[in-house]
Amino acid sequence: IAGITQAPTSQILAAGRRMTLRCTQDMRHNAMYWYRQDLGLGLRLIHYSNTAGTTGKGEVPDGYSVSRANTDDFPLTLASAVPSQTSVYFCARDTQYFGPGTRLTVL
Amino acid sequence: AQSVTQPDIHITVSEGASLELRCNYSYGATPYLFWYVQSPGQGLQLLLKYFSGDTLVQGIKGFEAEFKRSQSSFNLRKPSVHWSDAAEYFCAVGPIKAAGNKLTFGGGTRVLVKP
Numbered sequence: 001i002a003g004i005t006q007a008p009t010s011q012i013l014a015a016g017r018r019m020t021l022r023c024t025q026d027m028r029h030n031a032m033y034w035y036r037q038d039l040g041l042g043l044r045l046i047h048y049s050n051t052a053g054t055t056g057k058g059e060v061p062d063g064y065s066v067s068r069a070n071t072d073d074f075p076l077t078l079a080s081a082v083p084s085q086t087s088v089y090f091c092a093r094d095t096q097y098f099g100p101g102t103r104l105t106v107l
Numbered sequence: 108a109q110s111v112t113q114p115d116i117h118i119t120v121s122e123g124a125s126l127e128l129r130c131n132y133s134y135g136a137t138p139y140l141f142w143y144v145q146s147p148g149q150g151l152q153l154l155l156k157y158f159s160g161d162t163l164v165q166g167i168k169g170f171e172a173e174f175k176r177s178q179s180s181f182n183l184r185k186p187s188v189h190w191s192d193a194a195e196y197f198c199a200v201g202p203i204k205a206a207g208n209k210l211t212f213g214g215g216t217r218v219l220v221k222p
Contacts, residue, residue, distance in 0.1 A: 033209070033210075035212075040116070040214050040215075041214055042111075042113075042197055042199075042212030042213050042214045042215050043151075043197065043199075043210075043212040044212070045209055045210065045211075048209055058209060059211075090150060090151065092151075095139075095141060095153065095156065095199075095201065095210060096153045098143075098150040098151040098152075099150055100149065100150045101149075101150050
């Protein structure tokens with residue numbers, strides 16, 4: 001069964017700290033996405049990658065960066081976290097498979 | 108720019124009753140439409156999608172949705188809800204044949220099921 005794993009499950013982070021959210025897929029699919037979910041706003045696309053070595057900006061990219069060194073891994077980095085980045089973050093592979101999410105709280 | 112509106116933030120329905128969740132979209136071309144369900148503390152699960160063809164789409168868990176181009180709508184329905192259908196539901200729209208399916212989501216509708 002195709003799967004996406006995310007780590008950590010949850011994290012509390014002090015403002016100004018750097019944080020990397022991990023995402024790994026096991027089906028070697030080309031397209032991967034990072035979304036953030038906020039109450040009443042649904043999910044909003046942060047960054048995406050159509051294939052290894054390429055990335056693109058989504059709807060809300062500011063304060064976030066991604067890399068795609070290989071097909072399976074798509075980490076999301078917050079270089080200097082701010083409280084407005086408190087959210088639940090979902091990694092997705094194509095439109096069908098979403099990871100379980102990372103709940104991030106920035107204090 | 109594409110957008111999705113789910114007018115109902117909350118819906119309460121009795122177990123066994125029918126359910127309809129509304130979704131209206133704004134998109135400049137032929138859309139690729141989706142419905143997802145999210146149980147508490149879980150990720151999203153794809154219920155169904157519409158790309159082309161028959162405008163009535165069948166999905167998993169007994170759900171169906173109807174695409175109405177004239178109304179820019181893609182409403183989700185289920186004839187008889189079960190307590191396990193209590194969850195949040197998201198409608199989404201994306202481009203067809205674009206490089207990657209960058210989806211735009213609605214704000215979600217939370218469904219409560221009364222015994």
